[in-house]
Amino acid sequence: MTWTDHRWIPSVEDVTATIERGAATAPVSSPKSAPPAKRPSSRKPGGFLASSNGKKAVMAVTGVVMVLFLVGHMLGNLKIFLGRDSFNEYAHALRTLLEPLAPYRTLLTIVEVVLAASVVLHLWAAISLARRARKARPVKYVTKKSQASGYTTHIMRFGGVTILLFLVWHLLDLTFGVVNPKGSGSAPADRMIAGFDASRWWVTLIYVVAVVMVGLHLRHGIWSAFQTLGWANRTRYRALKGAAALVSAVLVIGFLAPPLAITFGAVK
């Protein structure tokens, strides 16, 4: 810059520089004079659980809890291959774990409470996200074609409902024994073997359909939980999706082996 008698004589470079600087330091009107555009919705941002991302996090965490339970449940079921006594001992051990430090059934009750809470919260998150999604698209497309690979993502809600209905049946059958031929007072292994008797092939069929549905649900659900919790990235996708497929496949095989073995007479 050149100053002469307090007068600034600009050169070409100065003008250019002034314009650039002017753009960067242009006075910004205060927020009060220009209020930000009002949101069209009257809904105020609520807490974490009211946000879509908060609900997703609830969905992911409760999903992880249930998957961990399923792994333990599957391993326990496989004890039927070691004989009725081995299976009954395992069922008994679940109830007497931590005894005598804690009363009978302490750990099992804790697990049941955590699982029940997980199911309820998972369901709540799913319903409120589905309702939000329905509201977000009031007018449907005349033609809509999916472009993403993988059909499992599109059966999550349908699959979830199927699994929930199955869960009711499953508890009535093998936990409470209401719809089981051996009734509620019988030994766990007797209930299991009588329940999947070849004469009750349709029960086995229900289990096959439901367990496959669980597998499909988890194929998307497991990696999706990692994505939702922010642990996924482009280098981990392959590993996460691979792990999700592997865990789902192992769970399906592990859960279907006992009922199929019983129905086909391999376990008596």
Add this chain to the structure above:
Amino acid sequence: MNLTLKVWRQSGPSDSGRMVTYRVEDVSPDMSFLEMLDVLNERLILEGDDPIAFDHDCREGICGMCGMVINGVAHGEQRATTTCQLHMRHFEDGAVITIEPWRAAPFPVVKDLVVDRSAFDRIIQAGGFVSVPAGSAPDAHSVPVRKEDADAAFDAATCIGCGACVAACPNGSASLFTAAKITHLSLLPQGQPERLSRAKAMVDQMDAEGFGGCTNTGECTAVCPKGIPLDTIAQLNSDYLKANAK
């Protein structure tokens, strides 16, 4: 080429709208999709009919104005392509093509295929910026940025805000758009001071606008004309959870 178009016609926001069938003849395979609509509109004007309203500006795939759901796919089935860059050679002679506007409650139809995407602007206003001290511009190299971060930030920054992600999402979620803006700024040193408050403000605004939640279907990234990757949404999730943990 001779084509049959089934186009969504809606005279205004209060009209309920309907699909209307048009025949378009002598279409050159070298025409862009929008030029094909121009030809139809010229004819409609000559016949004294109302031309089909659609948004467009640069017609070179960088402004994000154009966008319509073509045969059930946002911007058409050609991957990584905006509607203006989609050419008629990708269609077969005699094809029936359905054309619909973006469908989402936060994107109300203004007319025919034109939707109001101001909701995106309000998400940006909520936090899609960095506050920098006024004064002369710093030297270009004064703040080092890792090459990997610069590349990933640039990938996210290529988002043109066209809204195809919302249109394709079965939940009507704006997560990919919001995630692109969040990731773009989160990966750079200049974006760090406001990183967590930005994620919270933008996600809350996204919710307030009435967009749906993300269920990781990947429909958005499949139709994105700029190929914004899905892991930007993991970045959004991570920043949002950290913001809430504080």
